[in-house]
Amino acid sequence: MGFDMQAIKLTGIRKTFGHEVAVEKFDLTVNPGEFVTVLGPSGCGKSTILRIIAGLEEPDQGEVLLGERVVFSHEKGITVVPEDRDIGLIFQSYALWPHMTVARNITLALKNSKVPAVEIEERLENALKMVQLEGYGKRFPSELSGGQQQRVAVARLIAMQSPILLMDEPLSNLDAMLRTDMRSEMKRLHRKLNATTIYVTHDQVEALTLSDVVVIMNDGVVQQQATPYDIYHHPANLFVAEFIGDPRINMLPGGIRQENDSTYIDLGGFILPFQDVPVLKRKDVIVTIRPENIELSMSEKPDWLVMQLDTVQPMGSETIMQVSIGKILLTVTKSGFFHMDVGQSVWLKIDPAYFNFFDPETGINLNPNKKI
Amino acid sequence: MNISAKHTFSFRVRRLINTPERLLAAFFLVLLVFLVLTPLVEIIRDALSIQSYDLAYFPDAEEGSFTLFHLKRVFTGRLSKALFYQPMMNSLIVGTGVTLLAVVIGSGLAWLVVRTDLPFRVFFGSMAVIPYMMPSWVLALAWMTLFKNDRLGGATGIFTYYTGLQLPDWFSYGMFPIIICLAMHYYAYSYLLVSGALMTVDSEMEEAGAICGLSRFKRLLLITMPLLLPALGSAVVLTFIRILGTFGTPALLGLPVRFYTFSTRIYTSLNARNAGDGYVLALVLVALAILFIYINSRVLGVRRSFVTVTGKGFRQNPIKLGRWRTPLTVLVGLFTFSVVFLPLLFLGWESLLLHPGEYSFDNFTLHYWIGQASDDYVHGDAGILHNDQILAALGNSLKLGFSAAMINGLLGLLIGYAIVRTRGSWMSKSLEATAFAPYIFPSIALGAIYIGIFSTSHGPFPALYGTFALLVLITTVKNLPFTSRTGIAALLQIDKSLEEAARVQGIGWLKRMLHIIIPMSTSGLVAGMLLTFITAMRELSLIILILTPSTMVMTGLIFGYQSEDQSQHAGAVTLILVLIIIIANILVRRFFGDSLSRLTQSK
Numbered sequence: 001m002g003f004d005m006q007a008i009k010l011t012g013i014r015k016t017f018g019h020e021v022a023v024e025k026f027d028l029t030v031n032p033g034e035f036v037t038v039l040g041p042s043g044c045g046k047s048t049i050l051r052i053i054a055g056l057e058e059p060d061q062g063e064v065l066l067g068e069r070v071v072f073s074h075e076k077g078i079t080v081v082p083e084d085r086d087i088g089l090i091f092q093s094y095a096l097w098p099h100m101t102v103a104r105n106i107t108l109a110l111k112n113s114k115v116p117a118v119e120i121e122e123r124l125e126n127a128l129k130m131v132q133l134e135g136y137g138k139r140f141p142s143e144l145s146g147g148q149q150q151r152v153a154v155a156r157l158i159a160m161q162s163p164i165l166l167m168d169e170p171l172s173n174l175d176a177m178l179r180t181d182m183r184s185e186m187k188r189l190h191r192k193l194n195a196t197t198i199y200v201t202h203d204q205v206e207a208l209t210l211s212d213v214v215v216i217m218n219d220g221v222v223q224q225q226a227t228p229y230d231i232y233h234h235p236a237n238l239f240v241a242e243f244i245g246d247p248r249i250n251m252l253p254g255g256i257r258q259e260n261d262s263t264y265i266d267l268g269g270f271i272l273p274f275q276d277v278p279v280l281k282r283k284d285v286i287v288t289i290r291p292e293n294i295e296l297s298m299s300e301k302p303d304w305l306v307m308q309l310d311t312v313q314p315m316g317s318e319t320i321m322q323v324s325i326g327k328i329l330l331t332v333t334k335s336g337f338f339h340m341d342v343g344q345s346v347w348l349k350i351d352p353a354y355f356n357f358f359d360p361e362t363g364i365n366l367n368p369n370k371k372i
Numbered sequence: 373m374n375i376s377a378k379h380t381f382s383f384r385v386r387r388l389i390n391t392p393e394r395l396l397a398a399f400f401l402v403l404l405v406f407l408v409l410t411p412l413v414e415i416i417r418d419a420l421s422i423q424s425y426d427l428a429y430f431p432d433a434e435e436g437s438f439t440l441f442h443l444k445r446v447f448t449g450r451l452s453k454a455l456f457y458q459p460m461m462n463s464l465i466v467g468t469g470v471t472l473l474a475v476v477i478g479s480g481l482a483w484l485v486v487r488t489d490l491p492f493r494v495f496f497g498s499m500a501v502i503p504y505m506m507p508s509w510v511l512a513l514a515w516m517t518l519f520k521n522d523r524l525g526g527a528t529g530i531f532t533y534y535t536g537l538q539l540p541d542w543f544s545y546g547m548f549p550i551i552i553c554l555a556m557h558y559y560a561y562s563y564l565l566v567s568g569a570l571m572t573v574d575s576e577m578e579e580a581g582a583i584c585g586l587s588r589f590k591r592l593l594l595i596t597m598p599l600l601l602p603a604l605g606s607a608v609v610l611t612f613i614r615i616l617g618t619f620g621t622p623a624l625l626g627l628p629v630r631f632y633t634f635s636t637r638i639y640t641s642l643n644a645r646n647a648g649d650g651y652v653l654a655l656v657l658v659a660l661a662i663l664f665i666y667i668n669s670r671v672l673g674v675r676r677s678f679v680t681v682t683g684k685g686f687r688q689n690p691i692k693l694g695r696w697r698t699p700l701t702v703l704v705g706l707f708t709f710s711v712v713f714l715p716l717l718f719l720g721w722e723s724l725l726l727h728p729g730e731y732s733f734d735n736f737t738l739h740y741w742i743g744q745a746s747d748d749y750v751h752g753d754a755g756i757l758h759n760d761q762i763l764a765a766l767g768n769s770l771k772l773g774f775s776a777a778m779i780n781g782l783l784g785l786l787i788g789y790a791i792v793r794t795r796g797s798w799m800s801k802s803l804e805a806t807a808f809a810p811y812i813f814p815s816i817a818l819g820a821i822y823i824g825i826f827s828t829s830h831g832p833f834p835a836l837y838g839t840f841a842l843l844v845l846i847t848t849v850k851n852l853p854f855t856s857r858t859g860i861a862a863l864l865q866i867d868k869s870l871e872e873a874a875r876v877q878g879i880g881w882l883k884r885m886l887h888i889i890i891p892m893s894t895s896g897l898v899a900g901m902l903l904t905f906i907t908a909m910r911e912l913s914l915i916i917l918i919l920t921p922s923t924m925v926m927t928g929l930i931f932g933y934q935s936e937d938q939s940q941h942a943g944a945v946t947l948i949l950v951l952i953i954i955i956a957n958i959l960v961r962r963f964f965g966d967s968l969s970r971l972t973q974s975k
């Protein structure tokens with residue numbers, strides 16, 4: 001497409017509404033052409049970040065760079081109005097103008113910036129084709145379904161050909177089936193448009209499947225910024241560990257013990273030997289392991305832990321099981337469809353190599369670089 | 373066979389009693405057709421037939437026989453210019469002028485209060501609706517106090533007193549002050565309608581425009597304005613129709629200089645016992661109103677009202693006024709002060725003058741408030757707090773306000789219920805349309821029509837002319853468009869299943885109404901009743917033709933005092949009236965809370 005890819009850089013952003021801090025010490029660098037997702041529970045400040053980049057909200061502190069251009073700087077007193085930032089934005093509400101036809105919704109901005117009529121026509125056709133809404137140009141937004149409205153918002157974005165795309169939970173108002181379809185659409189779209197994209201969502205599946213980099217936020221503060229792989233495997237803290245992953249990660253309080261040159265970890269109901277001794281100085285930790293990293297057998301295995309099966313939820317491609325020993329509950333997934341009697345014994349293999357260790361007070365990952 | 377037929381019959385009766393919505397709808401349809409449509413037919417007939425007072429012109433004719441006499445007189449006769457064309461021109465010019473001014477001021481103020489960072493905007497917002505609670509002619513009274521010249525003889529106003537200058541007639545009376553005073557009152561309607569609409573416009577609509585590179589002005593022009601168009605349209609129609617029917621201000625400021633509008637012409641025609649002319653003029657007014665509504669719906673209706681397409685995340689961010697902030701604050705402050713406080717201040721001042729026209733301190737007295745009747749002063753009437761006539765009028769006004777509010781509340785509930793529960797049937801549609809019909813009658817025209825019909829008895833209705841019941845009836849009918857709408861809105865909120873859950877437990881209709889429907893629709897109903905109360909208390913145009921000494925209300929009394937140049941009494945009684953309305957309003961809001969904050973008289 002006809003533009004240079006642009007980087008986005010935010011440094012030291014802080015934004016308050018009255019006494020409420022919406023965003024604090026926010027740094028983010030998005031490389032040209034990258035697809036970055038901002039993920040977090042609702043109310044954590046995701047929309048605020050997007051609106052700051054778009055210029056719709058003015059931060060109290062910090063600096064925003066789009067490409068080479070400083071569009072906001074508290075120190076230098078620079079603010080570029082949204083009209084001049086040349087970005088595309090999909091609102092969570094879509095913000096389609098209800099009194100204009102689909103075509104006019106898409107072309108208004110182009111007409112305004114005096115794009116030649118022939119080209120406008122071309123871009124309109126092209127945009128409608130890309131979202132599979134050919135022939136819908138004359139309709140009004142209220143005559144479209146939710147999914148079609150969403151696609152109009154996307155078409156508006158496509159026609160603009162902005163080097164930077166911002167999307168605020170664009171799929172959150174769609175039903176589950178449509179959301180899955182549109183998710184792959186969004187990915188295709190990004191590849192085609194090649195624009196630097198920031199995508200806001202509270203849905204971890206969207207974040208993990210779509211992005212080059214995921215930024216996880218909570219209460220206005222960045223918790224971790226990493227590739228989907230690292231977010232999943234090396235969560236920076238307990239919030240990230242718990243927030244990512246479905247079913248949820250297993251979390252157990254544990255104590256580390258040294259006996260006759262060997263190291264053990266006491267997880268309450270059972271004790272595991274530790275092979276590669278990490279640099280852990282602490283005695284008390286919180287240990288996490290993902291459900292799919294625990295092996296489960298229905299027949300007896302030597303050296304494996306025996307536990308009791310509490311619930312079985314076959315999901316189709318995998319089965320989620322809950323097992324317990326004493327007071328300890330664990331979630332385990334096993335691929336395949338299984339019917340089993342609740343209450344029977346099962347045997348588990350828990351490999352400490354999969355463990356992440358967290359400080360019980362601060363929740364910070366004690367060994368974030370550990371290879372898993 | 374016989375038994376089963378019996379069963380069916382008793383089943384039907386039970387069903388009718390337990391789900392009486394169709395019965396209710398039919399009943400109200402008949403009632404409203406009688407109250408709203410037959411009067412119209414009746415005055416068309418009267419306008420086209422020889423009346424008893426016409427016999428002076430046609431000694432040989434038979435009363436009631438067909439004639440075009442009235443039409444000819446009004447439209448082509450020697451008097452037609454004075455009777456029809458001049459008043460029509462005046463009404464149209466006043467209507468257009470006021471509507472333009474009022475809509476511009478009202479929507480500008482609404483935008484400032486709802487969408488910008490104007491300081492004290494909550495205060496300004498609540499002040500902006502105060503004129504709505506005052507009679508529309510309070511400003512006209514205040515204008516006279518301030519700018520009266522010596523044309524009429526008698527005392528002059530404050531301006532002349534302090535400057536010694538006589539103001540020209542065009543400034544003191546007639547078209548100019550009428551337009552100004554009406555606009556300063558009727559802007560409140562535009563304010564209410566437009567601020568309501570603005571609150572539903574998601575600011576993301578505008579922000580999306582900003583992202584697309586539209587300038588602030590273009591956003592206003594291409595996005596905000598079109599979204600407000602339906603509300604602006606309603607504001608224009610509402611204001612224009614009200615102005616056509618308004619009587620007080622044109623009478624106070626126009627009659628002294630023989631400046632006639634339709635409404636004052638109807639009044640003088642009927643007073644001069646030329647009812648036929650008055651009816652023809654009233655019909656023209658109705659026709660004008662219908663034409664106007666029709667044009668409006670053709671221009672705007674095609675695209676219907678915009679159901680804004682929003683998902684989650686609805687949010688409004690105040691627009692920064694920047695360097696305009698201070699000047700605009702001063703402007704809005706001055707405006708609020710001069711439309712809300714100044715008029716009342718001047719009327720209070722006027723009420724304290726021993727001798728009218730002398731606005732100095734030594735001339736102050738409380739005589740007109742607390743004095744005993746004595747011949748020392750101009751008219752010898754007792755101060756208003758001792759005055760039986762005034763106390764009686766106060767009693768009547770309150771009685772009118774309360775009874776109209778109660779009846780309208782009940783009617784709004786039942787009609788709303790009948791319409792919502794029979795939704796989709798022709799009965800529902802016709803009932804809704806009929807309940808809305810009084811809207812098209814300008815107030816003075818409806819008054820004229822009601823005199824016409826209720827001077828004789830009709831079926832179960834006795835001749836009501838001169839009775840208090842007629843006042844209540846006409847006030848109720850005039851407020852029906854609004855109350856039935858509140859009723860419908862309230863009932864639509866209540867899901868049918870809530871009532872059905874009670875039905876399956878064997879709870880009868882009356883109990884369901886009492887325990888489910890009424891409690892759940894309280895806030896809407898109370899809002900409707902409060903509005904009826906306010907409208908009834910400050911109403912003049914609607915009832916001026918119907919008032920008799922025994923049914924005199926405050927507004928009529930004030931008008932009387934003013935026409936007899938008892939301006940102190942007029943000022944004092946007006947103050948009391950406004951005070952009562954505002955107190956009632958505060959009390960009701962205190963008891964029923966914020967749910968009333970959206971008190972809009974919408975179309």
Ligand SMILES: Nc1ncnc2c1ncn2[C@@H]1O[C@H](COP(=O)(O)OP(=O)(O)O)[C@@H](O)[C@H]1O
Nearest residue numbers: 017021022041042043044045046047048049689
């Ligand atoms: N215009 C505003 N006025 C006041 N508070 C706001 C405003 N916008 C956002 N907030 C607050 O800032 C926080 C972050 O909001 P937002 O960015 O919309 O969260 P998210 O998009 O992650 O759900 C929330 O607590 C919200 O209440």
Ligand SMILES: [Mg+2]
Nearest residue numbers: 046047092685
């Ligand atoms: Mg959000």
